[in-house]
Amino acid sequence: MIDKTDNVELKTKWRVFNDRPIAQRCLAGLLLLCSSANAALAESDDAAKPPFVVQMLQKLGPHEEGGGEPKEAGSKDNALQGCPEVIVDGGAADLRSPAGAEASSLRYEIALGRTARECARAGDQFSVKLGVNGSVMLGPAGQAGAYYGNLRIALRRKKDEQLFSSKTLKVGAAVGAGSARGEYSILVDDLTAPLVSANPNDDYEIIIGFAPEGGAQASPGKKRRKSE
Numbered sequence: 674m675i676d677k678t679d680n681v682e683l684k685t686k687w688r689v690f691n692d693r694p695i696a697q698r699c700l701a702g703l704l705l706l707c708s709s710a711n712a713a714l715a716e717s718d719d720a721a722k723p724p725f726v727v728q729m730l731q732k733l734g735p736h737e738e739g740g741g742e743p744k745e746a747g748s749k750d751n752a753l754q755g756c757p758e759v760i761v762d763g764g765a766a767d768l769r770s771p772a773g774a775e776a777s778s779l780r781y782e783i784a785l786g787r788t789a790r791e792c793a794r795a796g797d798q799f800s801v802k803l804g805v806n807g808s809v810m811l812g813p814a815g816q817a818g819a820y821y822g823n824l825r826i827a828l829r830r831k832k833d834e835q836l837f838s839s840k841t842l843k844v845g846a847a848v849g850a851g852s853a854r855g856e857y858s859i860l861v862d863d864l865t866a867p868l869v870s871a872n873p874n875d876d877y878e879i880i881i882g883f884a885p886e887g888g889a890q891a892s893p894g895k896k897r898r899k900s901e
Contacts, residue, residue: 753799755874756792757828761785765882768822769812772885779812783822783845785881786856792873799873801828801864805881809846809855817852821845823884824859828866828877837866837877841884 767784774780786806793800809820827839846855869876 753792753794753871753873755872756790757801757874757877757879759788759790759803760829760878760880762880762882765825765884768883768885770820774812774814777813780815781812781820781848782810783820783883784808784810785824785883788881790879794868795865797868798865799868800862801879802860802862803864803879803881804858804860805844806856806858807844809848809857811848811853815848817848817850819845819847820855824881825884826861826864826879826881828864829880830866830869830877832876836880838864 767782769782770780771778784807786808788806789804791802793802803826805824805826811817821843822845823841824844825839825841828837829835830837840861842859842861844857844859846857848855864879866873866877
């Protein structure tokens with residue numbers, strides 16, 4: 674025969690034992706919920722990355738000041754020892770419309786973003802593959818639409834500032850209704866120049882910059898190194 678004291682103790686033990694599976698199930702549910710949340714967050718982060726950044730920076734390495742960590746292609750005996758840095762001409766890192774407008778009157782801005790590059794030797798020349806990612810952002814006076822600007826790209830020899838493989842490309846993106854931003858990306862794979870030494874970074878720089886509206890070319894003048 675069990676007295677009242679023993680009965681209370683037995684009920685308490687039974688309750689603890691019976692609740693243990695519930696606690697285990699709750700813990701398992703919490704772990705599953707956290708795992709699902711982490712997976713959803715990772716998927717969201719991947720989806721937010723522009724395709725260019727995923728593809729180009731996986732291939733060429735993480736972005737750093739000067740145009741990312743470059744790769745030098747070629748055999749060990751014929752390999753280059755460096756790759757020219759990416760330089761943005763002063764005042765040409767973005768294109769605004771209308772030019773010189775106050776912030777409240779700005780329709781849109783086309784800006785440079787990330788860059789990645791790869792250099793290879795070809796006989797007495799070297800070649801550069803350059804990837805550029807950027808954005809189109811609407812201003813207070815802007816509206817949905819497609820906006821484009823002219824981006825100038827060239828190899829510039831440092832000793833005399835002579836340009837090689839100079840080209841002007843049309844870049845931009847569409848900004849949909851209810852959105853304030855669009856993204857663009859380009860890949861240029863035909864930049865070439867005479868090889869001066871085994872390290873093109875000592876002799877050349879890659880210049881990029883927007884040409885002012887109206888088709889005028891950006892002035893080489895003051896320059897600054899590109900960074901995020």
